[in-house]
Amino acid sequence: MEFIVTLLAGIPFPAPPTPVGWVVLVLLLAALIFVLIRQRANTQMSWGLFIILFVLIPVTTLFIGLRFTSASARPLPDLPADAPGSALMIFSAIPWLLGGGMLGPLPAALLGAFAGLIRGAWDSYSLFSIVELAFLAVCFSFTTRQRYRTRAYTLLRQPLFGALLLIPIHALFYVLSALFTQWGVDATPITARLDFALSNLGVITLAFGGEMLMGGLFAQLISIAFPARWGSKQALQPSPGEKSLESRFLFAVGAFILMLLLTLLIGDWVVAGRAARELLEDRLSSAGESASQSVPFFLETGQNLAVQLASDPRLLEATDDELRSIIGSRIQAVPYFDQFIVLDANNKDILAIYPPVDSTTFRLYPDEDSGIFLATNGVLTQIYSIPPTNTEESARVSFMVAIVDSTGQVERILIGRTSLESNPLTLPLIDSLNNMNDLGGAGMLLNEKNQMLYHSDTTQSLSTYNGQQGSEAFFYDDTAPDGTREMVYYQPVFGRPWAIVLKVPAQRAQQIALNIAMPLAVMIIVLAVIAMISLRVGLRVVTGSLQSLATEANRIAQGQLDHPLQVKGEDEVAQLRRAFEQMRSSLQSRLEEINRLLQVSQGVASSLEMQDAVKPVLEAILSTGANSVRVALSPEVLPDTYVELPSRFALGDAGELYAHFDEQILQLAQSQQKIVLPNLTRSREIDLDPTKPQPLALLAVALRHENRYYGVVWAGYEQPRKFSDSDVRFVTTLAGQAALAIANAHLFLNVEASRRQLEAILNSTPDPVLVTDHRNRLLLANFAAAAALGPNVDDDARSRVETEKVIKLK
Known part of the structure; x- marks a missing residue:
């Protein structure tokens, strides 16, 4: 290692690429332009700072550095010159690193390209340095200005860490430029260029690593001293791994496959060498x-x-x-x-x-x-x-x-x-x-x-x-x-x-x-590419299924339950789809039950006639698949009236065919709240008459309200049926509504019977009699009062007109 004041003591020699190298150089340039177009919105241009950094590049690149030497280092093939890139120019990376962190990708690319032009002429002797340093500047700008919120991306935003990450990228670019740069007049074999690149790779990496360490430390200090000018100020956003399960899995597995691929390729090359x-x-x-x-x-x-x-x-x-x-x-x-x-x-x-x-x-x-x-x-x-x-x-x-x-x-x-x-x-x-x-x-x-x-x-x-x-x-x-x-x-x-x-x-x-390692290396690369494609396709199937499940979940959340899911296979995704389908159908059934209960409640509240009140209940139970639904009332709940009141109500195709079970079920329901018989032929609780039609399954619930037994509602099924808890719960809820309706009807009948008795007693009196409530509203008038006050007095009683108004009007 020796101290050097300037690189100007050497002869500028930017060697051109080989014919194939020109193609590689153009492809790299096109990729760089594509990246810059994608990142054009992330530019924060300041012309004054840009000009200052641009002027500093020749000074920092050409002056004050160290020249590394090694026993393994080799000079340029067929040229009496030092190993290209072996100079560590201490301050050379500072301008384009600052441009990447403070100005954005496009200014950083311009600064890096200018630094690469100077470095390619006096140190690396290659035109690839122009594209290389521009690409490295863009990479550094992206890592320091990205706004992803996860811990790994937060670490990437630190300038020192981002600068050190450029070292392996530079090593790759160096090998690439050595393979496709023609330094001598005669065509140097690619194997000689490869041997030259591998022999000097250690020294080159050490020199560039020193530059990145110095530049990264300086950029880190600038980011701390001037946080308002450093990086992007946009709000933090979820990283690609947070937004996509496929991206997260591909990043993790892809990194592992890449490390495995590099390990195999390096091992293959070492063994072959x-x-x-x-x-x-x-x-x-x-x-x-x-x-x-x-x-x-x-x-x-x-x-x-x-x-x-x-x-x-x-x-x-x-x-x-x-x-x-x-x-x-x-x-x-x-x-x-x-x-x-x-x-x-x-x-x-x-x-x-x-x-x-x-x-x-x-x-x-x-x-x-x-x-x-x-x-x-x-x-x-x-x-x-x-x-x-x-x-x-x-x-x-x-x-x-x-x-x-x-x-x-x-x-x-x-x-x-x-x-x-x-x-x-x-x-x-x-x-x-x-x-x-x-x-x-x-x-x-x-x-x-x-x-x-x-x-x-x-x-x-x-x-x-x-x-x-x-x-x-x-x-x-x-x-x-x-x-x-x-x-x-x-x-x-x-x-x-x-x-x-x-x-x-x-x-x-x-x-x-190369002859030994190339077939195996090609096979490893092909297998890695096939593995990544297969992994992506497989993940796309899984994530596609999950996306469709997310869509179905949104439909369920919005109440769209009429869209059934197609369930295929037996894997975990299929099990999840089956669970979603069961949840949808269960929720749909539950909502239908609630809808039926609402209709039943409305029907029960709309009439005090017992037959009309229990009809919605019978219809709701019949919708569960029964072919006969019956309500049998206990004789004790019917009031004594001059008119015979019905005690049996039925609905369904076989509603009257199973009437002979009413008495047995009434007796059983008096001691049991629920009677669940999935297969009636195997039951010993009910005596079956073989000469009469009979259901094969039966579900009965006692009608009780305020500890009073009113009767039973039961459903018969023409096929054996395994009753689920939801079926029993639904029928029990409907039975409660039916018990409430019967209780209300029972009270109404009793009150109506009492009213009629009072009306008969009042009509037998020759004197006019008026009956009022606690608000002095007219409720009832006998015949004598009707004769005295007029024939419309009954209408006034029904309309609850105040008694003083009735008398005053008359």
Whole structure:
């Protein structure tokens, strides 16, 4: 981490998107515009504050910050620049965060887009930063200005919490921009861009998190200091989860599915990346071990062949053509060496060369020249690596052997040279190294001086290897000259200070990981989408049923009980619909009962004639499904009059057919308030006459009023019937009305009988007699009074005219 005063020290480089990236950028821009249109009413524009924040953006974005570095961070592919987005500009987020909280989404989007333009040119090197920061500003504005009343949304309105929530969104945008931004001139593979994005994601997230922490703290202080200017002032309203069961369930389950989806995708990627790396490591280690095992055999074979030739005694005495013929025949016999040289050990003169070359221009290489001195001092066999004859070939290996006489004195030096590319024993080694080109990597053979004796890229031969070294085989990650990450395998050669080094770009591992993870990732995403769609459809069925039940409940509340509910299935919703239907039908029945009771009460109160008074009661009971309803009065309740009064009243198709039960039921009802017989054939309380018609079910209620027994009302049913409590309660209530009507009629009959007796007594008197009430109103006049006062005196008595007025008028 290093302190930086300004980003202006760098070169502005807003890299354009790839062809597919342009499509992604346009789609993101369209989504941003759509969101702004939806939120246009939530804007609280203040031009003065907007201009101040707009002017502050270049200052806060370009000056005062920190540059984060990490061992895992990588520079831009093919460009000598710092990792994009690794700068933490301490005050950069403050202007557009304040714009989001104080001005609204649209001003915040404009401020964020301007900040993204500057940041994209000097730090992130991508045009995606324009849309990204505009989108983040709109998200922050929405979270801080929303007016939902639940606890979670209240926490979202806090600027610090809302700012920190932008960190994972920025990480997603960063990976997206890295995948679809073309930084170099040549088209960089998507796997290289993916590896670059994942390698730098930690550092980028840390830098942006620091900016959000500083900006969120500042915005939090501003919201506390100026609450009237911060956020929206609209009234709190129910959140979507409060207004919709479907939304609440989708938010909860959707969040769980999203977390599960991310976990599975990340786990899938980690497992696939580990498997891909293991595959590459196995391939590299296999190739490196195979190549390293061929090197000792190659060197020992060359050394043995050279020693075998040097032990030939003819090499001590032969000269010129004879010596040239000896070494030439050995080259032709064993196709290992491509050149033999015989030197005089004392003066280094060339005694013979095969194939022949111009001896005047021939020179030994420095290692070979110093090796002659070692040979004369007892080092009889030596091996050196020497440069190729031209730049298009690989390095060569020189085998030096001392030719000694019988006394052990070094007389001559034999040098055998061979090329790595042409030697038959090194062909498998060369093929193993060249196979790295198929993976986009490189293979090399190092000598004891870390010089590249062979490189799959021939231009790198005899250059120096500067990577890590060790006595054991190992893997490590390195950065290639073009800035891309690469895997390196170092395999030392057993018994020799040589080594095999294999390099493969890390993007190859990412490509293998993509090939492994992509099918499973697509399947996981498809299953998640199907699960969400299925969940939404299933919830829509449930919430639709609940909405229809709410509609039915409103109808019931409004008194519309003539709309039956369709009940299908046996699940919880069906049970709820069935309960609503039972409630509706029960309430409808109850209201109908109340309506009938009202009609009965009106009928009872409208007449004092016993037959007319009990008729509404009989009709109401008959509506319950009875085919016969009867009222049987006790003989004691009927007054003694000169006119015979009826004591039985019936209604229904079988009203008179069941009259023979009246006496039995009268006797039973005198001792029982209610007689409920669901199946009359199984009852022992009533004697059945098989010769007469009889009902199969019977319900009877005694008629009592003020502890006086007036009779019984009973209903007969032609089929067995299980009487519910509501049926018994309804008939009992009707029986009470009937008892009241009969009691009133009984009182009226008794009073009427008394009046008639008094009228008869008064008419037998010759003197005029007037009967008045306590208000001196005329009630009754005998015949003598009628003769004296006129024939209309009875009408005056009926109209309750005062007695003085009657006399005065007459």
